Structure formats: C-alpha cells, structure tokens
Amino acid sequence: MGTRCWHECHSSKREGKGREGGRVRVREGKGRADHSIAEKRECAELSSFFQFGSLRVKKLKRRFRGDIWEHARYMLTRGNMLTLPFEEPHIMCEPRFGANYPRESLPESLEQERQHNPDRSNSDMREVEDDISDRDEDEREDDQDENGLPKKRGPRKKKPGKEQVDRAKLRRQEANARERSRMHGLNAALESLRKVVPCYSKTQKLSKIETLRLAKNYIWALSETLSAGKRPDLLAFVQTLCKGLSQPTTNLVAGCLQLNARNFLTDHNGEVMFSGRAPYDAMYSYPGSDMNTPPGHSGSSLDSSAKPFRHYSYSSAYETYYENQSPESGSPHFDGQLSPPMNFNGIFSLKHDDPPEYGKNSHYGMRYCSAPGRTALAHNSMYRVSPEARFPYDLHVRSQSFQAQGEVNGSFHN
DNA sequence: TAGGCCATCTGGTCCT
DNA sequence: AGGACCAGATGGCCTA
Numbered sequence: 001m002g003t004r005c006w007h008e009c010h011s012s013k014r015e016g017k018g019r020e021g022g023r024v025r026v027r028e029g030k031g032r033a034d035h036s037i038a039e040k041r042e043c044a045e046l047s048s049f050f051q052f053g054s055l056r057v058k059k060l061k062r063r064f065r066g067d068i069w070e071h072a073r074y075m076l077t078r079g080n081m082l083t084l085p086f087e088e089p090h091i092m093c094e095p096r097f098g099a100n101y102p103r104e105s106l107p108e109s110l111e112q113e114r115q116h117n118p119d120r121s122n123s124d125m126r127e128v129e130d131d132i133s134d135r136d137e138d139e140r141e142d143d144q145d146e147n148g149l150p151k152k153r154g155p156r157k158k159k160p161g162k163e164q165v166d167r168a169k170l171r172r173q174e175a176n177a178r179e180r181s182r183m184h185g186l187n188a189a190l191e192s193l194r195k196v197v198p199c200y201s202k203t204q205k206l207s208k209i210e211t212l213r214l215a216k217n218y219i220w221a222l223s224e225t226l227s228a229g230k231r232p233d234l235l236a237f238v239q240t241l242c243k244g245l246s247q248p249t250t251n252l253v254a255g256c257l258q259l260n261a262r263n264f265l266t267d268h269n270g271e272v273m274f275s276g277r278a279p280y281d282a283m284y285s286y287p288g289s290d291m292n293t294p295p296g297h298s299g300s301s302l303d304s305s306a307k308p309f310r311h312y313s314y315s316s317a318y319e320t321y322y323e324n325q326s327p328e329s330g331s332p333h334f335d336g337q338l339s340p341p342m343n344f345n346g347i348f349s350l351k352h353d354d355p356p357e358y359g360k361n362s363h364y365g366m367r368y369c370s371a372p373g374r375t376a377l378a379h380n381s382m383y384r385v386s387p388e389a390r391f392p393y394d395l396h397v398r399s400q401s402f403q404a405q406g407e408v409n410g411s412f413h414n
Numbered sequence: 415t416a417g418g419c420c421a422t423c424t425g426g427t428c429c430t
Numbered sequence: 431a432g433g434a435c436c437a438g439a440t441g442g443c444c445t446a
Binding site for chain 1 (some may be wrong): 421
C-alpha cells in the first residue's frame with residue numbers, strides 16, 4: 001500500500017538513514033611505510049589548516065584514530081553550521097577521506113568556515129582536545145540538538161543501546177500489528193452491521209459513517225414503532241431511516257425500498273423531505289382515526305398547495321405521529337440524551353447468536369425471538385406487505401419463513 | 415483534479 | 431511495563 005511507501009520514506013527520515021549513510025567511514029588501509037609519509041604530510045596540512053603546532057596535531061590525530069579530517073569537519077560544523085553534505089555518500093565514502101584527505105579536497109563550506117571563523121575552529125578543536133572523556137563518535141554527535149546548536153551540559157541522558165532501540169522498534173511493529181488487527185475487527189463488526197441494516201449490498205457498500213447513521217436510524221425507527229404499538233406508515237419509516245444520510249445513501253435506501261429516491265431529498269441540514277405525491281395514500285391506512293392522514297399532511301400544519309415540493313417535513317411529522325422526538329431533531333445531543341427506547345423485553349432483540357445461515361436468509365428486519373406468544377404478534381405485524389408495493393420490511397417470526405422474505409432480502413440485499 | 419473514503423502508522427493517554 | 435484505545439497525519443484509490 002501507499003502507506004508502506006510513506007512509512008519507508010518517513011522511517012528512513014526518522015531513522016536518519018541519509019545521515020547515517022553520511023557517516024560511513026573508509027579508514028586508511030595503507031601500509032606502514034606509506035603511512036609514515038602520509039602522516040607527515042597530513043600533520044603538515046593540519047598544522048597549517050588549524051594553525052596548530054605539529055605536536056598538537058599529532059595528539060589530535062592520535063585521539064581521532066586517523067579520522068582527523070572528518071572530525072575537523074565535525075567540529076567546524078558544530079553549532080548551527082551543519083551544512084556539510086554528510087548525507088552525500090559519494091563524498092564520505094571516498095578513500096581520500098582518511099588520513100590522506102588532501103587539503104584541496106575539503107569542501108568549500110568547510111574552507112570558508114575556517115576562513116570566516118578561524119577562532120571557532122581553534123576553540124572547537126581545543127575543546128575537543130581538552131575533553132578527555134571516552135565518548136564514542138555517536139555520543140559526540142549527540143552534543144547537538146535538533147537545530148545543531150550545542151546542548152547544555154548536564155546529567156547526560158543515557159543513550160539507549162542498540163538492543164533497546166531494536167526492542168523499541170519491535171514493540172512499535174507489534175503495536176502496529178495489534179492496531180491493524182483491532183481495526184480489522186472493527187471493520188468486521190461494521191461489515192456485520194452493514195448486513196443487518198437495510199440496503200445491504202456487496203457491490204455498493206455503505207461507507208462506515210453512513211452505516212452507523214443508518215443503523216442508528218433503523219434502531220430508532222423500529223423501537224419507536226414497537227413502543228407506539230401502531231402500524232407506522234412507510235414514508236415515515238423511510239424518512240426516519242434516511243435521516244441525516246447523504247443523498248447518495250438516501251437514494252440507495254429508497255432504491256432498496258423501491259421508492260422513488262427523488263421523493264426523498266435531503267436538504268442542506270440533513271433533513272429528509274418528501275417532495276412527491278404521497279404514494280401510500282392509497283396503499284396504506286393509518287392505525288387510528290387521527291392517523292388517517294399521513295404525518296405532515298394534515299392540512300393545517302402544512303399548506304401543500306403553497307409548498308408543492310415539501311408536502312412532508314420529516315421532523316414535525318415524526319414528532320406528531322409518534323409524539324416523541326425524532327433522532328437529531330433539533331438536538332445535537334441525541335445520541336447521549338435521547339437514545340431511542342429499546343424494546344429488549346423479548347419482543348425485539350438483537351440477535352448475537354445467529355447461525356451463519358440465518359444471516360444469509362434474513363440480513364435485515366426486525367427479528368423476533370421465537371418466544372411463545374410472539375407468533376400472533378408477528379402475524380399481526382404492524383408492517384404489512386402490500387402486494388403492490390412489496391413493502392420489504394415485514395416483521396417475521398424468527399423460526400418462520402415467509403414468502404415475502406426472499407423478495408425482501410432481494411430488495412435490501414441486491 | 416478535487417474531494418471522499420480508507421488503511422496504516424504513530425504518539426499520547428488510560429488502564430490493568 | 432504493556433496493551434487497548436484514540437486521534438492526527440499521510441498517501442493511495444476512486445469517482446464525479
């Protein structure tokens with residue numbers, strides 16, 4: 001994945017691969033005879049360069065085990081002068097970077113630095129010379145902070161050893177794997193949720209956020225229906241489902257329910273509006289005498305002639321119809337304070353022990369426990385399938401198989 | 415090409 | 431100390 005590329009890129013930055021590459025050292029591999037000649041020459045060069053006496057140069061050279069030029073570079077670039085191309089292996093890897101590093105091969109920046117700030121060079125070298133600690137080269141590099149400025153002295157923080165670094169890397173990798181696994185589990189749970197909300201489609205998956213919204217709406221609608229004990233109207237149910245969903249998801253839901261998606265427009269507030277003729281007028285009757293008019297269509301509340309494309313406002317209708325608050329209707333704190341009434345008293349329950357085949361056969365829908373006495377309820381389901389409309393969310397007894405179920409599943413799970 | 419969605423990495427925080 | 435959880439960052443993929 002691209003993440004890996006990103007990771008590699010950034011990890012190499014974090015791990016300082018470029019810089020590490022610049023620290024490759026090619027030590028002098030010459031014979032003893034050559035070495036003495038080269039040493040004299042080098043001492044002369046160093047003496048001239050740093051304006052040191054030859055004795056001092058020898059001392060420094062002994063201390064730095066022949067890498068005097070590199071350390072000279074290092075010391076000159078201490079402070080905020082880390083401008084030399086340590087990252088350029090082609091420079092650092094060349095054999096000349098050993099004791100025989102010719103004076104004229106010094107990078108320009110180094111030479112310029114020496115010319116512009118000779119005192120600095122000398123003082124830095126003296127500082128190193130006087131520092132009799134046995135810090136290794138890596139520790140010496142740690143004298144710089146992230147800006148390259150010298151760090152203040154103090155109790156030295158013990159640098160983690162290689163084992164500790166490796167262990168930290170390993171732990172990070174393990175944590176990443178755990179996090180991956182955790183997210184996979186989360187996604188699996190989300191996938192199972194997708195299968196039990198309306199509009200499950202393998203080809204057109206709902207996004208995570210839409211799945212959660214739809215599930216919440218679905219729970220709300222079912223719970224409200226059960227608590228009301230009345231047969232709700234299709235439109236209110238669908239509009240509850242689509243509450244807060246994006247227009248594409250609303251279309252999908254409407255499509256799954258074989259309704260005209262254009263009738264369920266989502267306005268800029270996430271409000272689901274019905275903008276068409278009420279198709280259920282002829283198909284559905286309403287439970288009570290006061291419910292003979294679809295929610296929102298009681299002439300007094302809305303003037304349908306004045307607002308031909310907003311015959312039905314979800315929120316007001318929902319509240320009127322259910323005498324309850326709809327999800328998120330005017331309250332941004334719905335999730336916490338206005339959780340839908342749950343009916344877990346055996347009538348409606350979430351099934352956690354569904355056998356796999358059950359999920360295949362009924363991905364959605366209210367699921368009834370096959371508790372005694374529930375059959376009648378199911379038979380008197382509040383949701384009834386109109387033969388014409390093939391209203392797809394018929395309640396069904398868990399153990400029963402309805403003919404409509406196949407159609408229903410086909411509608412929701414195309 | 416911009417925007418949405420997603421997977422992954424990562425560091426911080428909290429908890430056991 | 432180590433694991434779970436979380437949120438931010440980032441890049442890839444896809445689509446309108």
